[in-house]
Ligand code: AMP
């Protein structure tokens with residue numbers, strides 16, 4: 001068996017690590033991969049990224065299936081291209097990926113299908129946007145319509161902040177073309193959770209719940225990032241909330257897409273705000289796994305991921321059951337100096353903890369240069385540990401983090417706090 005994982009982050013390292021454990025797995029190619037995925041067989045990095053090159057490679061190597069990590073290749077139609085070439089791949093088509101690649105598409109879709117989300121309007125004209133903020137007041141949330149790598153959302157506490165965000169986005173200074181249209185939506189109070197499912201076009205299988213920490217600094221201060229840490233399960237997703245999310249959000253989303261002629265295949269990630277009354281509402285859809293949520297989720301997965309993805313690609317998700325380790329898992333992201341604005345690259349990683357069954361260092365922005373491992377991106381590592389309780393998982397993760405050494409490293413010291421507060 002040979003598989004191909006597309007991407008280069010911590011999520012892709014976790015996917016490749018899990019696929020590598022499947023019996024009979026001869027090779028897990030990762031394109032382009034990172035310093036962690038290039039290290040141990042059967043994982044192997046492939047320095048390719050163009051769709052045509054990847055298709056030629058998958059054919060020549062007789063790769064059994066491909067799984068896509070990040071949103072950009074999905075939005076660019078990599079799944080359509082692989083399928084047109086007769087290759088097996090797990091992910092949404094370009095049309096389905098619009099749920100993530102356009103916030104306006106997602107909001108209008110939810111409105112059409114009665115899927116709970118914050119009230120909103122979309123603007124291209126700054127005057128009209130400013131008027132809407134004057135009418136609605138603050139707090140209010142300003143979002144760039146297009147893909148902005150987690151940097152296109154401003155939760156404005158005051159009208160002044162909201163007006164400034166509108167000017168920065170529509171003026172093109174903040175996120176470029178992604179901000180040529182903005183979605184302005186009501187602020188939703190509550191507790192966040194990440195709810196990720198696999199879809200095979202007809203059936204849905206839920207992954208374990210999780211929660212990430214988007215802000216850079218302790219106490220949820222500082223700028224938004226791609227995610228500074230995550231844990232699974234998320235206690236806010238009680239069995240009752242889980243049932244509501246499936247009934248009120250996931251099922252109507254898949255059915256609504258089908259009614260509009262889009263058969264959804266791939267991972268579907270609903271970023272949720274759970275109100276004090278247990279009502280889940282959608283903050284965003286992603287058409288992929290979360291990063292760093294995937295790292296703790298896959299550490300808890302007991303099922304063989306190759307079997308799960310094989311079934312998903314063949315439309316047989318109803319025939320398998322995904323089983324989970326009862327223990328909790330928690331991952332702490334170790335980021336580079338000056339992340340998220342201008343992460344410094346090229347710092348030598350001088351020390352790393354040893355990987356064990358219960359504690360894994362997933363690499364993201366790392367690169368092997370000769371015999372040195374150096375930083376090569378904003379989020380460098382995600383140190384992920386298991387524990388009988390979330391508290392114990394956290395203790396073990398932070399013990400391992402204390403062994404990491406590279407210049408300028410930064411990490412949050414309070415990952416998991418929101419869940420532990422309630423215990
Ligand atoms: P998004 O990329 O849309 O998930 O937004 C990034 C972050 O902004 C979320 O994880 C939330 O913390 C916050 N956020 C987004 N939309 C809202 C909202 N309507 N109300 C409150 N917080 C929000």
Ligand code: GLY
Pocket residue numbers: 212226227286289290291292293
């Ligand atoms: N951790 C948030 C995301 O993957 O979008």
